[in-house]
Amino acid sequence: MSLIYTKRTDLAVEARDLYNEASKSSGDPDGVISTEFESEGLKVHAVDITTEIGAQKLGKPVGRYVTIDIDPLINHEENAFERAVNAIAGELKKLMQPDPNKPVMVVGLGNKEITPDSIGPRAAEKILATRHLLSSMPNQFGMLKPVTVLSPGVLGMTGIESGEIISGVAAKVPPSLLIIIDALASREAGRLCRSVQLSNTGVTPGSGVNNNRFAINRQSMGIPCISIGIPTVVDAATLTADIMDDQGLKYDINALHDKYGSTFVTLKEIDVQASDCAKVIAYGVNASIQTELSIEDIDMFLS
């Protein structure tokens, strides 16, 4: 099972495959139930980790992980943006039950200056922050749900863990629910900027491009924590090991790690793709919360 740790991925759907490859098994391991379906014509793959045994096997906490394939968006298919937004909003709504009287707090993790790590803060810029409008102009904005938005930055720039900033602000302005947006690492270059993962487990230490050291989850925050992410980097050693396995080759995983160290690679076109990915996530989150608003309404609020 060591391959799970030597091949780095934040996607549960990839972790399941890695487990099967390492254990030479197939189908769902004990404590894991996966299902596939379509939403708005997009492929959706849900992995439910139902027991601690399943959690150990996949190296991820018990909970639900939903991966939505946004290939149609990257390929500029007709109505792909609208369909992707609706699919994301639909799956998010199944994961959360916000209290209408308290704000939802949307958090964008990561470093805006490092493009592959900027999905969180870039998406946060396109989330409709409404709490202040509701309190100052209740008649005009009564149809909106209250939302607060925070981009805590990164430890190296702030000297404070993201989790500390979030819990400090959440103590001051208590939300009923956290939605945390982050960039992820995938195992395959082919998944970069092409899969959105939603989960109800929050953010686990060591996951995300941003390498969070502290968990941001129901246990640490005391409220439900939904996470939403998109893979933007691949660990170079993982990338190589993966293709070798694909070709049925044997290799020395330690040699790969020695050669590449902690080199992560991303797509050459990451500037454009990170911008597109942040937008589709933000609109999906907006649509899941502000159920009265159309995409055009969201455009109008953001302009």
Added chain:
Amino acid sequence: MSLIYTKRTDLAVEARDLYNEASKSSGDPDGVISTEFESEGLKVHAVDITTEIGAQKLGKPVGRYVTIDIDPLINHEENAFERAVNAIAGELKKLMQPDPNKPVMVVGLGNKEITPDSIGPRAAEKILATRHLLSSMPNQFGMLKPVTVLSPGVLGMTGIESGEIISGVAAKVPPSLLIIIDALASREAGRLCRSVQLSNTGVTPGSGVNNNRFAINRQSMGIPCISIGIPTVVDAATLTADIMDDQGLKYDINALHDKYGSTFVTLKEIDVQASDCAKVIAYGVNASIQTELSIEDIDMFLS
């Protein structure tokens, strides 16, 4: 005294002149003491508001306001950057006595996406955040003072007042002192990006480009609050009224406000100047706290 309200300025040195012009007086009003001196060859103008009467006259809280003229920097004079950094650091040190066992928290107010309002967050990016280094590698970084850095964003983007975010985080990671960096409004176009104002009064409601609604000061935060700012905008009506007074002309201030509404103008070259201003402020703040480090050391840490 109505001119104080119709001509908008965040600079105490301009507020004093406005008071004198409106009251046709000269010298220091009651409760106000101003002094001029040089530091590192830069002109410095200090205004001490010592009583509530002085505070009312100038429309600013009791405290010390120090304006440093950074013209030599804009004119690219020799060693101007180093001299400006040293002058800012020197005056800041006179205003503050940080407790070495608790971090100084540096806050960059404003909206990074609006250039004239971006001085705070841009400067924050160049502040050495050290708290995490001191706790994780005390032997290596023992010579540094602990610093945390926060850019809370703006109400329209977060739904939360900057003051709420700051006090939430400060409750979680208590600092001994706040240093708040913000863009300011001046009365004269000629002052834009040319004067740095330091004060020990924090940030007053309605001041700053960012129009803070809540005070961030010793009373609201429970700790000393130093503010440091640089004017980047002029209210168009103020700009016009000011030049008319300068030429001895009479005019209808209401007509000016009707014509311009809340139009603020800035310099055509604000992109470059905001970047230069943010850097000199950040280095001045770094030098005032990390007294063991040279400018070259700060460069090295930031690279």
Added chain:
Amino acid sequence: MSLIYTKRTDLAVEARDLYNEASKSSGDPDGVISTEFESEGLKVHAVDITTEIGAQKLGKPVGRYVTIDIDPLINHEENAFERAVNAIAGELKKLMQPDPNKPVMVVGLGNKEITPDSIGPRAAEKILATRHLLSSMPNQFGMLKPVTVLSPGVLGMTGIESGEIISGVAAKVPPSLLIIIDALASREAGRLCRSVQLSNTGVTPGSGVNNNRFAINRQSMGIPCISIGIPTVVDAATLTADIMDDQGLKYDINALHDKYGSTFVTLKEIDVQASDCAKVIAYGVNASIQTELSIEDIDMFLS
């Protein structure tokens, strides 16, 4: 008539008013015919300078100058973007007759790094460059008209006049028509980012934010030269003189110039507004050339 030179404007409609104010006359001067009408619900003001006498009076070459008021766009009125694009495209089409066998060359003048001067290069990024598609994939792109796009940069960055770069490239890849996009200076702060001026006179030395030293017009280039611009800056002395005149005050224009030198001011929100203005101009230009494409088609090509 000296006021025409002391109050700086690149808009013919303002130059006409300045002439009338200076000469205490009203209506159209000799050699000038102005008309007002609506297009797509937007106000349009055309100034035709028909003789050299008219040209001297307004300080602008003989030709047609059309100003379209895009207030509805700034105010986020319904369908304002589409209406403004159609109005710009409609007026542009009246000014030009491109040869379908040679490309239209679209030029974005100005410095991308100085926001108020970036309208030209920013708009150029949203012009559909099609010449290479037509030659490499004629079957697929046969419905498109050939277009080339150039952003020559600024003299200080290149060491070469924009006019030299354009004529060098035009000699190599001959266009039938030039469309030149540039930022302009207006006389009034209230016009900033709110009026689009089209003309068939190209770009005159000393005009534009960019202060071109060489003319880019039919005489220098040998082909029709359409210019399209939007005011983003006001000369600070002009701004002040203008409001003084407005209030019927007498003043010393030399004192204003002495006080402000060559200070230009712009709107505090110029980052957002320059982006919006560049987009509406680019789409208007695209729609005027690619008459088969809808706004949605243009969106698709640019994504």
Added chain:
Amino acid sequence: MSLIYTKRTDLAVEARDLYNEASKSSGDPDGVISTEFESEGLKVHAVDITTEIGAQKLGKPVGRYVTIDIDPLINHEENAFERAVNAIAGELKKLMQPDPNKPVMVVGLGNKEITPDSIGPRAAEKILATRHLLSSMPNQFGMLKPVTVLSPGVLGMTGIESGEIISGVAAKVPPSLLIIIDALASREAGRLCRSVQLSNTGVTPGSGVNNNRFAINRQSMGIPCISIGIPTVVDAATLTADIMDDQGLKYDINALHDKYGSTFVTLKEIDVQASDCAKVIAYGVNASIQTELSIEDIDMFLS
């Protein structure tokens, strides 16, 4: 020899190794002479392709290719920037003999909006453009050599090949020499942003990140063409094939290309590294031309 075409590299030093690996030979092939030395403490590797046979073997034109290892810069060693600038300037000076009466034309190839492809235009922004200063203020700037700077953009944005733009402008403002800056592809992730390649062969079709279709060399331009580049991307199939060879594994190169298509990857930290690389190249080019100026002088001119 097919591996030379299936493993993509723009570095002559890597092409030589690929040839040797494919032909199971060692040392220099016929028509190729390589030498290693140090400059300013940096490792330098020169590959001279002296005959057409050598050119065929390495898949690159006859000429000199010098690779300078800038690891000390990436590792933030003491004085690394100054040493790298001097090493680049020293090797450039050996490759070129500019005519002091005609300008050197420096060209930044690539797309500024795609970070790994932005080295050329970013470096161009830091080249001292002096031609206009010399002609307008000869007394003040007499110590400078004349330089023009051009960033032609990319075909997809302009509809014109970079080579056409360059030759059009060069016909109008004739230079004695071209220096072309471009981003490159390397074979190994470990070389990304760590090696600067200089050559006297200009830019070959199909090379560069930017995939130039037309040669920019002495033959096409009629003047000496120096190129300077830095690898910022690796073809994903090459990356994988390379590590497999490294481990002595056999694989199906076609399967790799099928899996990855034209996916190029870059470093996660490319934003910061592209900025650093562009700066060191620009300063090296400036120092090679403006031999009277120190690094501090260049800083001053650029501020």
